[in-house]
Amino acid sequence: MDNKASVTIHDIARELKISASTVSRALNDNPRISKATKDKIKEMALKMGYQPNTIASNLRNQKTNTIGIVVPLINRHFFSSFISGVEEVASTSGYNVIISQSNDLLEKEKQIVHSLFSNRVDGLIASLSMQTNEFDHFQLFSKKNIPIVFFDRVVPELEAHKIVVDDFMVGVKATEHLISQGYKRIAHLAGPTVLHTYRDRMAGYRSALEKNNIPIDDSLIIFNRLTRIDGQEAIKQLLALPHPPDAVFCGNDISALSMMVYLKKIGVRIPEDFGLIGFSNEPFSEVVTPSISTLEQPAFKMGLKAGELLIQEIERKTRSSKHLTITMPTELIVRESSNRKK
Amino acid sequence: MDNKASVTIHDIARELKISASTVSRALNDNPRISKATKDKIKEMALKMGYQPNTIASNLRNQKTNTIGIVVPLINRHFFSSFISGVEEVASTSGYNVIISQSNDLLEKEKQIVHSLFSNRVDGLIASLSMQTNEFDHFQLFSKKNIPIVFFDRVVPELEAHKIVVDDFMVGVKATEHLISQGYKRIAHLAGPTVLHTYRDRMAGYRSALEKNNIPIDDSLIIFNRLTRIDGQEAIKQLLALPHPPDAVFCGNDISALSMMVYLKKIGVRIPEDFGLIGFSNEPFSEVVTPSISTLEQPAFKMGLKAGELLIQEIERKTRSSKHLTITMPTELIVRESSNRKK
DNA sequence: CTGAAAGCGCTAACAT
DNA sequence: ATGTTAGCGCTTTCAG
Numbered sequence: 034m035d036n037k038a039s040v041t042i043h044d045i046a047r048e049l050k051i052s053a054s055t056v057s058r059a060l061n062d063n064p065r066i067s068k069a070t071k072d073k074i075k076e077m078a079l080k081m082g083y084q085p086n087t088i089a090s091n092l093r094n095q096k097t098n099t100i101g102i103v104v105p106l107i108n109r110h111f112f113s114s115f116i117s118g119v120e121e122v123a124s125t126s127g128y129n130v131i132i133s134q135s136n137d138l139l140e141k142e143k144q145i146v147h148s149l150f151s152n153r154v155d156g157l158i159a160s161l162s163m164q165t166n167e168f169d170h171f172q173l174f175s176k177k178n179i180p181i182v183f184f185d186r187v188v189p190e191l192e193a194h195k196i197v198v199d200d201f202m203v204g205v206k207a208t209e210h211l212i213s214q215g216y217k218r219i220a221h222l223a224g225p226t227v228l229h230t231y232r233d234r235m236a237g238y239r240s241a242l243e244k245n246n247i248p249i250d251d252s253l254i255i256f257n258r259l260t261r262i263d264g265q266e267a268i269k270q271l272l273a274l275p276h277p278p279d280a281v282f283c284g285n286d287i288s289a290l291s292m293m294v295y296l297k298k299i300g301v302r303i304p305e306d307f308g309l310i311g312f313s314n315e316p317f318s319e320v321v322t323p324s325i326s327t328l329e330q331p332a333f334k335m336g337l338k339a340g341e342l343l344i345q346e347i348e349r350k351t352r353s354s355k356h357l358t359i360t361m362p363t364e365l366i367v368r369e370s371s372n373r374k375k
Numbered sequence: 376m377d378n379k380a381s382v383t384i385h386d387i388a389r390e391l392k393i394s395a396s397t398v399s400r401a402l403n404d405n406p407r408i409s410k411a412t413k414d415k416i417k418e419m420a421l422k423m424g425y426q427p428n429t430i431a432s433n434l435r436n437q438k439t440n441t442i443g444i445v446v447p448l449i450n451r452h453f454f455s456s457f458i459s460g461v462e463e464v465a466s467t468s469g470y471n472v473i474i475s476q477s478n479d480l481l482e483k484e485k486q487i488v489h490s491l492f493s494n495r496v497d498g499l500i501a502s503l504s505m506q507t508n509e510f511d512h513f514q515l516f517s518k519k520n521i522p523i524v525f526f527d528r529v530v531p532e533l534e535a536h537k538i539v540v541d542d543f544m545v546g547v548k549a550t551e552h553l554i555s556q557g558y559k560r561i562a563h564l565a566g567p568t569v570l571h572t573y574r575d576r577m578a579g580y581r582s583a584l585e586k587n588n589i590p591i592d593d594s595l596i597i598f599n600r601l602t603r604i605d606g607q608e609a610i611k612q613l614l615a616l617p618h619p620p621d622a623v624f625c626g627n628d629i630s631a632l633s634m635m636v637y638l639k640k641i642g643v644r645i646p647e648d649f650g651l652i653g654f655s656n657e658p659f660s661e662v663v664t665p666s667i668s669t670l671e672q673p674a675f676k677m678g679l680k681a682g683e684l685l686i687q688e689i690e691r692k693t694r695s696s697k698h699l700t701i702t703m704p705t706e707l708i709v710r711e712s713s714n715r716k717k
Numbered sequence: 718c719t720g721a722a723a724g725c726g727c728t729a730a731c732a733t
Numbered sequence: 734a735t736g737t738t739a740g741c742g743c744t745t746t747c748a749g
Contacts, residue, residue, distance in 0.1 A: 054721080054743095055719055089741070092725050129490065152471065317662055320663050333450075393736085394735065397734085400729095400734095408734070408735080428725085
């Protein structure tokens with residue numbers, strides 16, 4: 034039940050009959066302190082079980098060595114891999130990471146951002162919630178010149194650094210792949226268009242069709258939130274069309290999978306009768322039968338990059354005036370669900 | 376380039392020609408302040424763009440409203456779901472969460488624990504690294520009566536609260552299920568026995584066999600790290616036996632999957648000729664073909680529970696003397712890979 | 718090379 | 734109902 038107050042630098046100072054400032058300097062390896070006293074102080078600190086109080090130091094230094102991360106959902110492969118990347122650079126650079134999830138709710142996101150600000154994080158890394166259509170809460174940071182790096186779900190309007198993949202090219206690559214496999218009526222399951230990442234993918238899809246002289250049929254484009262249930266309802270809706278599609282480019286792997294499950298159940302052969310391609314290469318996509326074609330989003334690397342960039346900005350005295358947008362490569366992964374030509 | 380210092384309660388006080396303490400009290404809804412002045416103060420705070428400095432408040436209050444979490448790897452379904460659970464209770468109770476990963480390295484774990492301590496987290500939730508065989512770093516917390524909750528990878532020696540599943544029963548349930556399906560020679564792929572969670576599961580397996588008068592054949596028990604490759608090598612080894620098994624209880628779903636892939640490739644029918652059951656209900660297990668029987672480890676719920684318990688302890692003035700061990704139920708999920716009797 | 722003193726922003730006795 | 738004052742633990746001028 035040893036619950037007495039922690040040992041502070043003052044305790045060490047008193048014990049050694051020196052001043053607290055000397056102790057502080059010694060523990061921070063300040064060159065103005067002699068080797069001898071440093072050793073003496075460090076030894077005593079160890080002996081007394083001294084543990085620095087980071088909070089006090091943070092308050093005094095106006096710096097917390099902490100990075101805030103906001104993601105829609107931590108429990109998603111893409112995001113947890115991304116965070117893992119950030120965590121890696123952060124910890125090697127001496128930063129802690131505070132993570133919060135918005136659950137895709139704007140209100141929660143706002144609250145989190147305020148809380149992170151109040152905790153005086155040195156920088157912020159964020160991916161927007163699906164509902165986010167206003168950005169005042171981020172102004173808090175930019176107004177005070179605290180660097181922000183957005184990733185994945187970003188908006189062009191935001192003046193900040195961004196780590197993204199080329200979603201337009203994603204749409205193009207996925208669609209052209211399906212075309213190359215001989216599919217004729219290609220549908221697209223798109224996410225909420227408030228998010229430009231989904232808009233861009235759709236634009237890529239349209240562009241690929243146009244370039245290949247395939248007419249664009251808006252009834253083949255469905256918008257929803259890309260959940261499992263959404264996928265199933267979308268495929269039902271598509272199949273009920275007068276001229277149903279013979280392939281779908283899905284906004285994510287989850288919805289592609291749920292479409293596949295439904296199609297298999299009603300006896301549609303994949304990829305012979307129907308082609309499917311998803312997005313983001315979830316771990317399951319490789320192991321289901323048939324395996325699902327998709328595009329790999331380099332989550333971990335994006336996290337590393339975001340962390341690097343942010344820390345660079347934090348440690349630069351003057352804010353860099355221009356905002357970088359780093360576009361990471363995506364890789365088309367052709368698997369069974371869309372591969373009907375050897 | 377608005378980089379001037381933040382608005383503090385003193386700025387508000389000066390503006391309103393009142394004292395800082397009144398401002399502080401008003402903003403904290405202290406009943407001793409009149410409604411009128413509260414309103415006035417809050418309005419001014421809003422107008423001036425005041426954002427509380429949590430650090431200062433933390434230092435003063437000796438409380439950070441922050442929970443530290445240490446996991447081996449954030450980018451793993453079980454851990455990220457668990458964290459998600461913690462995060463949920465934490466945020467509804469007004470706590471932030473700092474997450475760090477040990478990468479299964481003892482040294483990293485030590486460093487993290489010290490850093491979390493220095494950041495004066497109000498409590499700690501941890502799952503041990505695979506290397507952890509000493510526990511002094513956690514003493515830091517217990518000595519100062521800061522509550523800790525261990526989960527999943529725990530050791531009995533630790534005097535702290537624990538959230539676990541009944542691994543012995545896991546072994547029993549899995550094995551008895553295979554027996555009930557008529558499999559005769561049941562093998563077990565076990566993880567590293569330094570971790571008691573794997574030891575317990577194996578004990579459950581043995582116990583179930585004994586109870587059903589099935590002789591235990593040690594050549595049917597294989598130990599490795601349960602990776603994909605491990606699974607494949609294990610099944611090859613098992614099939615090469617003079618009397619090969621007709622079913623395997625695997626220590627996790629990954630290894631069960633890789634066995635399945637191999638068995639399918641060489642033409643073994645599942646579940647007719649061979650039965651498989653895994654553990655932990657990875658997302659892919661449900662969607663592969665055949666779907667994999669498994670036992671659900673309620674990660675998210677465990678996270679909720681851990682968070683609840685920890686916060687309870689934090690907010691109790693006196694530490695509860697006894698250490699709770701909460702055993703969460705696991706659920707047998709029978710799917711195709713082991714279900715040969717309708 | 719070391720010490721004294723002030724202050725980071727907030728809160729809570731203790732006043733009144 | 735509000736103000737005064739001191740201090741959480743640390744760092745950093747400024748002085749010597």
